[in-house]
Amino acid sequence: MSISKENSLFPDPRVRSPYNERDSAACGLIGFINKDRQRVSGEVIRKAITNQHDRGNGLGGGFAGYGIYPQFKDLYALHLMYDKDNAISEVEDILRKNLSVVHQEIIPHKATKAIHSHPFFKRYFVDVPLAAHGDRHTPDDYMVKIVLGINEKIDGAFVISSGKNMGAFKGVGFPEEIADFFGLEQYEGYIWTAHNRFPTNTPGWWGGAHPFSILDWSIVHNGEISSYGINFRFIDTHGYPCTMMTDTEVVTYIMDFLVRKHKLSFVDACSVMAPPFWKDIDAMPEEKRHKFRLLRATYGSASLNGPFAFLFGFNGGLIALNDRVKLRPLVVGRKGKTVYIASEEASIREICPGLDSIHAPHAGQPTIEYLDEEKK
Amino acid sequence: MYYEEPGARESLGLRTPKHEDLFHSHPEYKVERDDAKCIRCLCCVRQCPYETTFYDPMRNVVYDVHSNCVNCKRCEVMCPTQAIEIKKWGCGFRENHHWKFRDYGAAYKQSDTGAVVLTGLGNDNPYMSYFDRMVLDASQVTNPSIDPLREPMELRTYIGRKMENLEDFGKESFQEYPNILAEVPIAFAPMSFGAISLNFQKGMAAAAQELGTFFNTGEGGLHEDLLPYKDNAIVQVASGRFGVSKRYLMNSAACEIKIGQGAKPGIGGHLPGEKVTAEISKTRMIPEGSDAISPAPQHDIYSIEDLRLLIYAIKEATEYTRPVSVKIAAVHNVAAIASGIVRAGADIIVVDGFRGGTGAAPKIIRDHVGIPLEVALAAVDERLRREKIRHMASIIATGGIRSSADVVKAIALGADVVYIGTAAMLSAGCTLCQQCHRGKCAWGITTNRPDLLARLPVEMAKERAINLVKGWSREVKEMLGLMGLNSIESLRGNRLKLRGVGLTKLELETLGIRQAGV
Ligand code: SF4
Ligand code: SF4
Numbered sequence: 025m026s027i028s029k030e031n032s033l034f035p036d037p038r039v040r041s042p043y044n045e046r047d048s049a050a051c052g053l054i055g056f057i058n059k060d061r062q063r064v065s066g067e068v069i070r071k072a073i074t075n076q077h078d079r080g081n082g083l084g085g086g087f088a089g090y091g092i093y094p095q096f097k098d099l100y101a102l103h104l105m106y107d108k109d110n111a112i113s114e115v116e117d118i119l120r121k122n123l124s125v126v127h128q129e130i131i132p133h134k135a136t137k138a139i140h141s142h143p144f145f146k147r148y149f150v151d152v153p154l155a156a157h158g159d160r161h162t163p164d165d166y167m168v169k170i171v172l173g174i175n176e177k178i179d180g181a182f183v184i185s186s187g188k189n190m191g192a193f194k195g196v197g198f199p200e201e202i203a204d205f206f207g208l209e210q211y212e213g214y215i216w217t218a219h220n221r222f223p224t225n226t227p228g229w230w231g232g233a234h235p236f237s238i239l240d241w242s243i244v245h246n247g248e249i250s251s252y253g254i255n256f257r258f259i260d261t262h263g264y265p266c267t268m269m270t271d272t273e274v275v276t277y278i279m280d281f282l283v284r285k286h287k288l289s290f291v292d293a294c295s296v297m298a299p300p301f302w303k304d305i306d307a308m309p310e311e312k313r314h315k316f317r318l319l320r321a322t323y324g325s326a327s328l329n330g331p332f333a334f335l336f337g338f339n340g341g342l343i344a345l346n347d348r349v350k351l352r353p354l355v356v357g358r359k360g361k362t363v364y365i366a367s368e369e370a371s372i373r374e375i376c377p378g379l380d381s382i383h384a385p386h387a388g389q390p391t392i393e394y395l396d397e398e399k400k
Numbered sequence: 401m402y403y404e405e406p407g408a409r410e411s412l413g414l415r416t417p418k419h420e421d422l423f424h425s426h427p428e429y430k431v432e433r434d435d436a437k438c439i440r441c442l443c444c445v446r447q448c449p450y451e452t453t454f455y456d457p458m459r460n461v462v463y464d465v466h467s468n469c470v471n472c473k474r475c476e477v478m479c480p481t482q483a484i485e486i487k488k489w490g491c492g493f494r495e496n497h498h499w500k501f502r503d504y505g506a507a508y509k510q511s512d513t514g515a516v517v518l519t520g521l522g523n524d525n526p527y528m529s530y531f532d533r534m535v536l537d538a539s540q541v542t543n544p545s546i547d548p549l550r551e552p553m554e555l556r557t558y559i560g561r562k563m564e565n566l567e568d569f570g571k572e573s574f575q576e577y578p579n580i581l582a583e584v585p586i587a588f589a590p591m592s593f594g595a596i597s598l599n600f601q602k603g604m605a606a607a608a609q610e611l612g613t614f615f616n617t618g619e620g621g622l623h624e625d626l627l628p629y630k631d632n633a634i635v636q637v638a639s640g641r642f643g644v645s646k647r648y649l650m651n652s653a654a655c656e657i658k659i660g661q662g663a664k665p666g667i668g669g670h671l672p673g674e675k676v677t678a679e680i681s682k683t684r685m686i687p688e689g690s691d692a693i694s695p696a697p698q699h700d701i702y703s704i705e706d707l708r709l710l711i712y713a714i715k716e717a718t719e720y721t722r723p724v725s726v727k728i729a730a731v732h733n734v735a736a737i738a739s740g741i742v743r744a745g746a747d748i749i750v751v752d753g754f755r756g757g758t759g760a761a762p763k764i765i766r767d768h769v770g771i772p773l774e775v776a777l778a779a780v781d782e783r784l785r786r787e788k789i790r791h792m793a794s795i796i797a798t799g800g801i802r803s804s805a806d807v808v809k810a811i812a813l814g815a816d817v818v819y820i821g822t823a824a825m826l827s828a829g830c831t832l833c834q835q836c837h838r839g840k841c842a843w844g845i846t847t848n849r850p851d852l853l854a855r856l857p858v859e860m861a862k863e864r865a866i867n868l869v870k871g872w873s874r875e876v877k878e879m880l881g882l883m884g885l886n887s888i889e890s891l892r893g894n895r896l897k898l899r900g901v902g903l904t905k906l907e908l909e910t911l912g913i914r915q916a917g918v
């Protein structure tokens with residue numbers, strides 16, 4: 025729903041839900057990061073999420089992998105999903121006109137017993153020509169504009185992911201079925217996230233599965249954000265047209281807005297999204313109190329209220345955040361240079377039986393893990 | 401049984417009614433007294449400020465001039481034997497759906513005097529209430545509701561301009577805007593000393609201090625007795641400029657420029673001479689007994705540029721330490737006006753709907769001018785957001801907020817905070833008799849006559865105002881909790897929590913909400 029546009033309250037062609045309503049879902053998630061950049065096969069993450077089979081209902085599964093395209097690591101990798109044939113030429117037209125396409129290919133996928141009807145997938149490795157973005161935009165800004173433009177305007181096409189050296193694979197089905205559909209075992213990455221979805225109201229659209237991704241940012245999410253109504257209005261008026269009416273979309277845009285546009289650190293962005301209680305802020309030492317008071321007062325409309333746990337992947341690392349009263353499960357396990365974060369401990373133990381440590385982060389306390397060289 | 405015997409008036413020196421008097425003596429109410437219960441204590445005679453009830457010692461009879469009764473209920477409540485019941489008088493005129501008492505009563509009055517008919521309180525006409533056509537959401541299954549008795553639930557709100565971003569935080573160049581902190585999203589509406597009693601104002605001031613919120617001086621200046629509460633005072637600068645000085649501006653938490661009032665958009669404040677006592681004359685700096693009629697516009701504001709000058713004059717005078725608020729009546733085009741006001745430098749914008757109360761206003765204006773708060777608020781919030789200037793000003797909604805549900809709905813539509821006026825008066829015992837303009841309020845709320853004032857001890861006014869706001873706050877927390885929220889900022893502007901019932905498509909769009917069921 026887009027309140028700020030004309031005809032806002034009534035069927036909006038941009039909205040993918042067949043009911044023109046907001047998506048709500050409960051889910052299972054897991055992710056891990058090898059901080060030493062050791063790349064492992066997608067088979068590992070498939071195994072872990074399969075352990076959480078019962079947290080989904082077969083209407084959505086997906087994965088994001090980082091470090092999977094070393095041969096094109098400086099190019100934006102666009103994962104495109106097409107469910108209408110003529111959309112392909114429209115999109116390729118846009119790409120040709122605005123970007124330089126270095127390489128393109130079909131994303132290998134095969135119908136399985138579980139998944140027989142499905143969209144068509146292609147990937148494009150592209151560069152942003154300097155002349156295109158000029159000095160007024162960064163290449164990232166330029167990319168975002170093109171991605172949002174395709175998603176908003178081209179019927180039958182959807183950009184699933186658009187980051188460098190990363191990609192998202194998702195669809196309608198249980199995650200293990202999606203993994204088999206895309207042959208996830210052929211990719212190797214140092215960060216993986218996975219999602220098993222239990223949607224209550226958006227059946228059947230592949231783009232609606234998690235992760236939701238823009239540039240190299242990807243998010244998998246479990247929860248229903250009760251403050252969605254204002255988060256959506258806030259981010260919409262700051263130039264992010266929300267076309268999918270999903271929590272993940274809003275969370276990703278808010279993260280992008282806070283970190284990329286407003287230059288907050290990830291830690292501060294997390295305390296905007298899951299702000300500490302005023303009573304805790306009041307008890308902080310002066311300078312800290314001042315900062316937290318400002319963060320809350322300035323970005324109150326961006327704070328996420330209601331149950332959630334999300335994993336946020338990006339090229340430099342992996343972030344996990346819980347809502348401020350911890351209404352969704354989230355556990356963190358560690359083993360050597362690897363950090364595992366999941367809805368259920370069992371799915372971590374499934375792929376790493378001998379953990380060094382395991383703990384449940386406090387409500388609203390972000391877990392932020394960076395890849396080694398990229399430490400900020 | 402009641403008595404109004406022939407000759408009773410004469411025995412008390414009253415005239416026998418003449419034909420022309422009949423025009424305005426069709427009584428609206430009847431004071432019915434159960435003579436068997438009446439013990440002749442004469443309490444009702446002493447209590448009635450409206451010359452309705454008399455005692456004839458010769459015949460030991462308590463009798464009434466019914467046409468004077470305004471149904472303020474004071475005698476009814478105070479009678480020790482509950483002998484009195486105020487009733488609607490008879491059958492009224494022949495049924496007429498077009499001509500109501502409000503019309504012919506006013507016409508009679510005006511034919512007597514040729515004057516403008518005054519009234520008090522807010523618009524009482526049967527216009528539709530949008531608040532009553534909006535219902536709230538609740539969490540079921542997919543997200544849990546939160547229990548305010550067991551979990552923290554936050555109502556704290558900062559009022560004033562917010563930073564656009566915090567990029568410069570920590571640098572020397574970082575400059576914050578002054579904000580004031582409300583622990584509850586409910587503050588007391590502007591009501592001036594003079595329009596209301598000093599006791600009531602003190603009660604609200606003390607309540608605001610204890611609750612961690614604000615009271616508003618209205619345009620009547622700040623009485624010395626209120627100085628201890630200055631940190632909880634929003635001081636008003638209106639077209640009359642009563643009592644305005646640098647000291648006045650500094651004795652405040654925030655300053656407010658009053659452009660308009662929901663009860664009487666387009667005209668200035670009105671304090672009838674009857675209400676201007678010695679104390680009021682001192683605070684307002686005007687002669688005793690003189691009508692204090694504020695000019696309709698502020699005579700130094702004929703345009704938005706002029707408003708900017710006044711906003712900055714106040715900011716200069718207060719050395720940029722106070723947020724400056726601008727209060728306007730809800731009128732057509734309110735969104736564009738609000739946007740201009742915010743760009744002119746206002747840190748707070750108060751939108752006062754047409755149900756808003758008044759101490760005195762021409763009845764015809766109160767009843768026919770202005771638009772409902774709900775639609776005005778929705779339009780203002782949406783416009784400021786669309787223009788990306790919502791962070792530049794907080795929105796205070798006022799004018800007809802009747803309950804905590806109205807508070808929640810107003811905040812969901814986009815308000816930061818609400819002002820309550822009539823509801824605060826109710827806490828002090830107001831019976832909505834609409835006689836505020838006469839300076840005889842039977843409950844000591846809108847009068848400064850010492851005998852009537854004594855009926856409302858400050859402590860009582862304070863305690864009851866605190867109770868009301870606390871009660872509402874609890875209810876707001878309950879409603880937040882059931883919506884799955886635990887802080888008020890997640891409700892603010894969260895219109896998905898509202899659904900319309902029985903509204904047209906256009907009305908839904910204007911309010912920015914969806915139809916119930918979808
Ligand atoms: S107050 Fe009641 S008992 Fe006393 S005189 Fe009036 S009617 Fe009679
Ligand atoms: S006290 Fe009020 S209700 Fe009673 S007779 Fe007087 S005006 Fe009427």
Ligand code: SF4
Nearest residue numbers: 830831833834836841
């Ligand atoms: S304040 Fe007093 S005069 Fe005004 S309506 Fe209430 S009871 Fe009547």
